[in-house]
Amino acid sequence: MTPTETLFAKWADISAVGSAAAVLSWDQETKMPRNGHASRGQALSVLAGIHHDKLTDPALAEAIESAAEAVGDDPVLAAQIREARRTVRRATAIPGDIARRIAETQSRALAIWQQARADADFNAFEPVLGEVLELTKQEAAALVDAGVANHPYDALLDAYEPGATEAELAPLFADLRDELSPLIKQVADSGVVVDESPAKGDFPEALQEEFGTMVATALGYDFDSGRLDVSTHPFTTGFGPGDVRITWRSEPDDFRSGLFGIMHEAGHAMYEQGLPAEHANTPIGQATSLGIHESQSRLWENQVGRSKEFWTWALPKFVERFPAASGVTVDAMYKAMHTVTPSFIRVEADEATYNLHIVARFDIERQITSGDVAVRDLPELWASTYQDLLGIRPESVADGVLQDIHWAMGSIGYFPTYTLGNLIAAQLFDAAGDAIDDLPGKISSGDFAPLLGWLRDNVHRHGRSLSADQIVQQATGRPLSSEPFLHHLEATTAEVYGI
Amino acid sequence: MTPTETLFAKWADISAVGSAAAVLSWDQETKMPRNGHASRGQALSVLAGIHHDKLTDPALAEAIESAAEAVGDDPVLAAQIREARRTVRRATAIPGDIARRIAETQSRALAIWQQARADADFNAFEPVLGEVLELTKQEAAALVDAGVANHPYDALLDAYEPGATEAELAPLFADLRDELSPLIKQVADSGVVVDESPAKGDFPEALQEEFGTMVATALGYDFDSGRLDVSTHPFTTGFGPGDVRITWRSEPDDFRSGLFGIMHEAGHAMYEQGLPAEHANTPIGQATSLGIHESQSRLWENQVGRSKEFWTWALPKFVERFPAASGVTVDAMYKAMHTVTPSFIRVEADEATYNLHIVARFDIERQITSGDVAVRDLPELWASTYQDLLGIRPESVADGVLQDIHWAMGSIGYFPTYTLGNLIAAQLFDAAGDAIDDLPGKISSGDFAPLLGWLRDNVHRHGRSLSADQIVQQATGRPLSSEPFLHHLEATTAEVYGI
Structure with a gap:
């Protein structure tokens, strides 16, 4: 040899x-x-x-x-x-x-x-x-x-996030802090209460699974190279490009958790299914970073799954399974998917507040690593950081510093990849929209292949031969910025909350 | 250390x-x-x-x-x-x-x-x-x-089968040849045609699974330390005493294949679940031989599952799920489970003819190992051996020498363990009947714990600390013999075929 x-x-x-x-x-x-x-x-x-x-x-x-x-x-x-x-x-x-x-x-x-x-x-x-x-x-x-x-x-x-540095992340996260905290306050001050009833009802698990499977298949998740199972916490895992599995869990009275969970994991899984097969089991035959990974899940979940275009296609199919939704409009569904409410638990947070949960952890982790905070002071630091960023203060450590598994596992530095994923997703989706002729029309008609194809070409097929920064630069023509994400968020909150 | x-x-x-x-x-x-x-x-x-x-x-x-x-x-x-x-x-x-x-x-x-x-x-x-x-x-x-x-x-x-020898097996297999071939001929000559209709009907897979799960649980298979799934070929696999899984497959119009498959695999699995936990992951913490393993599956499948006592308990529960069987008697069910018909395919063979399939393979394997037969002559040797033992001659190699996976995998010497399992099962069951007060009555009332307990004590708990021969000797007070099995078979054929 x-x-x-x-x-x-x-x-x-x-x-x-x-x-x-x-x-x-x-x-x-x-x-x-x-x-x-x-x-x-x-x-x-x-x-x-x-x-x-x-x-x-x-x-x-x-x-x-x-x-x-x-x-x-x-x-x-x-x-x-x-x-x-x-x-x-x-x-x-x-x-x-x-x-x-x-x-x-x-x-x-x-x-x-x-x-x-x-x-x-x-x-x-x-x-x-x-x-x-x-x-x-x-x-x-x-x-x-x-x-x-x-x-x-x-x-x-x-x-x-190979190659990422605190110095590079800090300005991105500062943007988010500066823009999101006021935005959330504006939403609260607007007095608008979004009608979430389109998302509520009676959704038997088997029907949710059938609908979610249909959606994942339509997006491009290949069930011949994967499968869907139930688990306590949804996740994606790949054993090679021909076997990438996703899991989900459902709530019987609110379909959002199940459906967006499946779309999120399908996004992760399509990335793994699209890794270069010729480089399988080699150093570059894997995802390049968790931020890029999360961008794929978030793009399909948020940019696609919560869009009016998606629901133009999906709503009739949804009503077939759940006839009680027959009076719901695409606009009403869209609004029910863009509520903004400060809350304590990260994994239940909405698109707007989510990144402030990450900004909080990023701040605290840096203080932990530099030795500026004692372990016994973490609950109070957590509470005051939430008060500062989200305007709410957890009464219980179960809703505060104890909520996440990451630190118990020594995973310091993991949280920022969630926000990187959100930012990259928005920037990639904008670039895809520029590159694909009438992407909104295609999504409205359930034709997701052009978008998946663009992601395959610009992200998936590179595996780890390019870094996250290189992928963003090549695919979007510029370095990562918080602007596309903030623009996306301002557009949705403007429409939903009239601000 | x-x-x-x-x-x-x-x-x-x-x-x-x-x-x-x-x-x-x-x-x-x-x-x-x-x-x-x-x-x-x-x-x-x-x-x-x-x-x-x-x-x-x-x-x-x-x-x-x-x-x-x-x-x-x-x-x-x-x-x-x-x-x-x-x-x-x-x-x-x-x-x-x-x-x-x-x-x-x-x-x-x-x-x-x-x-x-x-x-x-x-x-x-x-x-x-x-x-x-x-x-x-x-x-x-x-x-x-x-x-x-x-x-x-x-x-x-x-x-x-650690320690087993051709010299030890040959007389046991000769007994079977000498007794079974005439028995099968007698059955054919009796002119009796058994009514198999009690086993036939419409059996939805989900209901079969529910019934089989109920039965396996009653026998003592612990679903907290195992699970049941569907596979093309039923099997048992253990990852440790706390995780021993079984699989099955069903036929929609004959429940025997599914139910006896589950009882068979549950028998294997209860052995693995009963291996000495204190010796898990040590050299003696495993099954002692495939013959002993097969004895556990066969005992629950044949000695228990095809008995009148079992059906005295099971038939009302069966009728609850499959009301079309409401007119069936225990005797009729018993007969439908003891048909004797020479056939080509081992895995579909009945209790009486099954061992002749093994005798045939034992004969041929010894000729292969000694070099007395050329590979190209195997189809004809197979056909003439079947003609000799079972009175039938396969027309197609698919029904003959090509039917089993074993030789393709180089597994020469594996087949005899199936027959050893049948013989050991009968001998153990006789000994359990001697040791347990009113075992037939207990089985008739669905109380399988005394039998499982006896097997735990006399077989399972020894792991590999005792050889198969030692287990048989200690548990039954004598060396392995074909007599209990042949006696069991003669009793059933006498009742079913009047011979």
Whole structure:
């Protein structure tokens, strides 16, 4: 074998172990019987160890460096080497004993967090959260030492959004803070109360699933390369381009959660289904960042799924399944999907307030990483940040600092990718609208193929050969900006709230 | 860590990799979308390689021998060492290049076999079957060289039925040949035609599933540690004692296939659920042999499921779901479950003729292993053996030598375990009847716990600490014999056919 073949053979093995672990995790969330947890935990832990051992095997690093000598002027191979090096560097940067302590502590923290949230008891969570955050700081320091990034927070961000930096995100997030807080106040002051009754009613799960499946198929999600199952928290997982699965959950009396959940996950899944098959199981054969990933889910959920054009097509099909909606107009449906209400829980937040939840976490995470806040002061910092940004103050830590799983898992730097996704989605959708002849008309007639095709060409097919920044620049002709998103939001709130 | 702890830690890792592979296989047969095959095949192949590498790692062999020094008079640890050595010896006996050629050839043979069976074209299958059988002979020779067994066929048998030998099986199989062929002829000569209409009708799949689930739960299959799904071929798979899953398939117009399939797989699964939890993921924490495994499935399917006592309990519940059966008596149901008809296809054979299908394969396999038959002569040998044993001669190779998957997979020596299971089931059931006060009465009232408890105590809890022979001897007070099975069969045919 040539050095390049050796590299790809080793990478394919690593990818296969990751794929196996993903199957086990999917099964755990969707099919596993109650008593399966013990053996599943052990199997996942062993696979994680094997995955890590293979990634940090010196023979892999050697294969990468040998293959690097053959790059010449082959840009694809150069990207493969760059991404292989990046992944291996992150994996090898963390000393084995810290990696094991992180895994053990996170696992313990997760169980304690679940109970503490149920009990709304921050004191119970505080000690182990302190341990997790201390280890996360050690991890960040090790990553900085290894040259992954120049600053600790950037080193953590880089795990989810390769190459992103606090310095780059801060102005985008400042825009959002400056624009969204006043917007939300304006909405409140408008006195308008949106009629949400078009979204309410009696929606049997089987009918919701049938409708959601029809919609996902129409968008372009390929059920021959995927499937839809029920889980507590909706997610997408891919085991290769031919097997990308989505999950959902439904509410019996409000169809929005189920339908937009399916459209969101289908967006994620179409990205994975559209990754370059010829590079499957290679370093560049994967999503380039979580921000780009989230842009795909948000675009289909928000830019498409909440649009008048979409409902022009979808409403008659909706009424076929749910005849009680026969008197609802597209305008009424549109309004019911664009309410703006400050709330405590991020995952239930509307399109306008959502990013302020992220701005809050971004602020707090930077203070955590820099050591400017003590763990015991986090509940108060959380509450005052919400008061400041959203004008509401959680009474209970269950509605505040304990609501998210991320910090218990040591995932500092993950939250910003949600907002990046929202911003990128709006900017990509604008560019697609410029590139596609009469995109609104096409969506109104249920012809989603041109939009998916544009995303395939401009985003999906690049895999990780381009960075998130490069994809945004190439696809939209300019760097990422908050302007398209804010413009989208101003247009909807103007129409819905008359402001 | 002590040497013993090291051994168990290594074994737990190996077991976890095997468990992960089993989850992937289950998913492949029950949930995987059509286009998932490529990445799944790769993931399974990588896991198989890791499993093999870990089993043949010299450090494991060293850990076993170090732990062996600590055995003293601890019989459990002695059994652990014995079974660890046995497993490692088999894995290391096959040279790596032969193991890889076997895997590659079997994978190719499987695809060719599927097409050849569909086309009823033995010529298409003959070359690759020749390769598989040649490699299997090389494997057997390597196993004999490694001291696994004294004779090639025994070395192959040992993979499925540890310690079993051709010399031990031959007289049991001769009994069956001598008794069953005349019995079947007597049935044919009796001129009696059994009324199978009680088993026929209109049985919607959902109702069959609900009834089968109720029955499996009543028998003692724990759905908190398992689940039931649909697959093309029913099977049981365990990922640990807390997660043992079964599958089934149904026929819309004959409930027997679905119900007895579920009872059969539930029998397998209750064995796995009853394995000693304290020895999970250790060498003795698994089923001791496929013969014992099959005895558990057959006992619940045939000794229980086809009995008048079972139907005394089950028939009213059956009629609740399927009111068209309201006029059917227990006797009529019993007769419909004990028809005897020579047929070509093993998996569709009745209780009486089934073992002759196995006797035929046992005869042919021994001739294959000894080199007494050429691959091209197998179709004719098959046909003449069926003529001899069952009095029927397949016209098509699809109904003959091409019907089973086993030889394409190099699984020579697997078939005898089916018959061993039938014989052991009958002998265990007799012993359980002696040990349990009024077992027929208990079954008639749906109280299956005493029987399951007896099997837990006498079979399941031993895991692999006892061999199949030891389990039979201890549980029944005598070595395995064909007599209980033949007695059971004579009793049913006497009642159904008046002979």
